[in-house]
Amino acid sequence: xxxxxxxxxxxxxxxxxxxxxxxxxxxxxxxxxxxxxxxxxxxxxxxxxxxxxxxxxxxxxxxxxxxxxxxxxxxxxxxxxxxxxxxxxxxxxxxxxxxxxxxxxxxxxxxxxxxxxxxxxxxxxxxxxxxxxxxxxxxxxxxxxxxxxxxxxxxxx
Amino acid sequence: xxxxxxxxxxxxxxxxxxxxxxxxxxxxxxxxxxxxxxxxxxxxxxxxxxxxxxxxxxxxxxxxxxxxxxxxxxxxxxxxxxxxxxxxxxxxxxxxxxxxxxxxxxxxxxxxxxxxxxxxxxxxxxxxxxxxxxxxxxxxxxxxxxxxxxxxxxxxx
Numbered sequence: 001x002x003x004x005x006x007x008x009x010x011x012x013x014x015x016x017x018x019x020x021x022x023x024x025x026x027x028x029x030x031x032x033x034x035x036x037x038x039x040x041x042x043x044x045x046x047x048x049x050x051x052x053x054x055x056x057x058x059x060x061x062x063x064x065x066x067x068x069x070x071x072x073x074x075x076x077x078x079x080x081x082x083x084x085x086x087x088x089x090x091x092x093x094x095x096x097x098x099x100x101x102x103x104x105x106x107x108x109x110x111x112x113x114x115x116x117x118x119x120x121x122x123x124x125x126x127x128x129x130x131x132x133x134x135x136x137x138x139x140x141x142x143x144x145x146x147x148x149x150x151x152x153x154x155x156x157x
Numbered sequence: 158x159x160x161x162x163x164x165x166x167x168x169x170x171x172x173x174x175x176x177x178x179x180x181x182x183x184x185x186x187x188x189x190x191x192x193x194x195x196x197x198x199x200x201x202x203x204x205x206x207x208x209x210x211x212x213x214x215x216x217x218x219x220x221x222x223x224x225x226x227x228x229x230x231x232x233x234x235x236x237x238x239x240x241x242x243x244x245x246x247x248x249x250x251x252x253x254x255x256x257x258x259x260x261x262x263x264x265x266x267x268x269x270x271x272x273x274x275x276x277x278x279x280x281x282x283x284x285x286x287x288x289x290x291x292x293x294x295x296x297x298x299x300x301x302x303x304x305x306x307x308x309x310x311x312x313x314x
Contacts, residue, residue, distance in 0.1 A: 010219050015181075020298065021235060023177035024266045043308050060266065062167050062244040066259030072312030073258075076233075076269060078178060087219040101230075101302040102223030104309060109181045109217065110300045112233060112269070116312050132313055141177070143267045145258040148312055151200050152261060155229030155273050155305055156289055 003083065008097030010088035012109070018084070025141035027056035027127070029077055031134045038137055040093070041104070042115045045135040051120060052134040054142060056127040064129070064145075069119050072148040075134070076114050078141040079106035116148050160240065165254030167245035169266075175241070182298035184213035184284070186234055188291045195294055197250070198261070199272045202292040208277060209291040211299060213284040221286070221302075226276050229305040232291070233271050235298040236263035273305050 005011065030053040031038075039045040045052075054075075056064070067073070086107045090097040100108050113136065121130030129145075162168065187210040188195075196202040211232075213221070224230070243264045247254040257265050270293065278287030286302075 012216060015216060018179040018181035020180035020182050021237070022175040022179050024172075024175035024241065025177050026266050041309060046313060059169060059172060060244065060258075063257040063266075064259070065245060065254075065256035067256065074271070076267070080178070084181065087217065088222060097222075099222035099224065100220040101217075102221070102304055104303055104306065108301060109183050109220075110233070112301060114231070114271075114303070116310055118313050144265060144269060146261055146271075147259055149261065152198060153273055153310065156203060156275050 006090040008088060008090045009086060012085045012087050023078065023143060025078065025143065026060050027054055027142045029075070029134055029136055029140045029142050030055055031136060031138045031140070033137055035137065039135050042133060042135045046133040050133065052131050054129040054131060056129065058127040061124050061127040064122060064124055067119060067122060067147070069122055071119050072116055073119060074114055074116050074146045074148050074153070075142065076112055076144040077136055078143055079111040079113050079136065080141060081137070082106035082111040084109055084111055112143065163247040165245065165247045166243060169242045169244050180235065180300055182235065182300065183217050184211055184299045186232070186291055186293055186297045186299050187212055188293055188295045188297070190294055192294065196292050199290060199292045203290040207290065209288050211286040211288060213286065215284040218281050218284040221279060221281055224276060224279060226279055228276050229273055230276060231271055231273050231303045231305050231310070232299060233269050233301040234293055235300055236268040236270050236293065237298060238294070239263035239265070239268040241266055241268055269300065
């Protein structure tokens with residue numbers, strides 16, 4: 001995906017198309033959001049009080065065994081409308097352009113975003129999972145669900 | 158990838174090959190570990206006191222602008238020797254088989270692992286980044302570097 005650049009933005013030039021492993025979406029995130037009204041981050045999404053849902057591909061329902069309502073999980077999802085060629089970006093909320101790896105922008109070489117959310121419901125029969133909030137468009141492809149673990153996911157002291 | 162199953166393990170049967178977007182590795186994680194001596198998780202890796210390094214593809218060096226030594230970052234990396242077909246797993250450290258999405262096992266539909274590490278050095282000229290520890294094999298493909306943010310990466314209250 002290409003498009004207009006803001007002042008100071010730098011693009012990866014002349015790179016071949018991505019030729020690494022292929023992803024397998026495991027379902028879709030069903031959110032209240034589309035272009036134009038999507039909260040800028042998970043904190044803002046939470047403030048709206050609007051929950052969200054995962055529609056898991058039913059083939060993966062057995063992989064939910066052991067997850068609990070109330071548990072925090074990390075979701076990885078594929079931002080399918082984002083750019084993969086931006087090295088330096090100038091989002092509106094930062095004062096000067098910054099490297100992609102110093103930002104949580106969806107625009108990155110692999111457009112994987114992640115959020116730590118709380119499970120509010122699990123229905124293995126319909127393969128749906130309620131979550132407290134999310135900050136992506138409706139129907140965003142889901143890549144993974146991981147249990148959030150204090151021993152792994154907090155920064156080292 | 159296939160192989161022997163442990164009692165209670167369940168495999169995804171008859172699924173087509175992954176046909177989603179292709180990943181673009183951005184570099185390699187250089188670690189002291191190989192098969193046979195790799196710590197089971199980042200906590201154990203940290204206890205060894207052995208640091209690690211990222212060798213970034215130099216094309217992505219501009220994307221480091223704004224990262225700071227001492228900063229915690231999330232690394233996403235591709236566990237290229239793990240299985241993508243396990244729905245229920247029986248790792249040695251759990252008492253009964255558990256769904257893949259309730260585990261941090263590298264075996265999952267998309268074999269993306271993640272760790273929150275601290276940056277110990279940044280050299281934009283050589284496109285290398287020192288990190289305090291890592292729990293993957295030497296030369297594991299790196300997919301992303303994201304700043305760890307308290308407002309995004311802590312579970313909601």
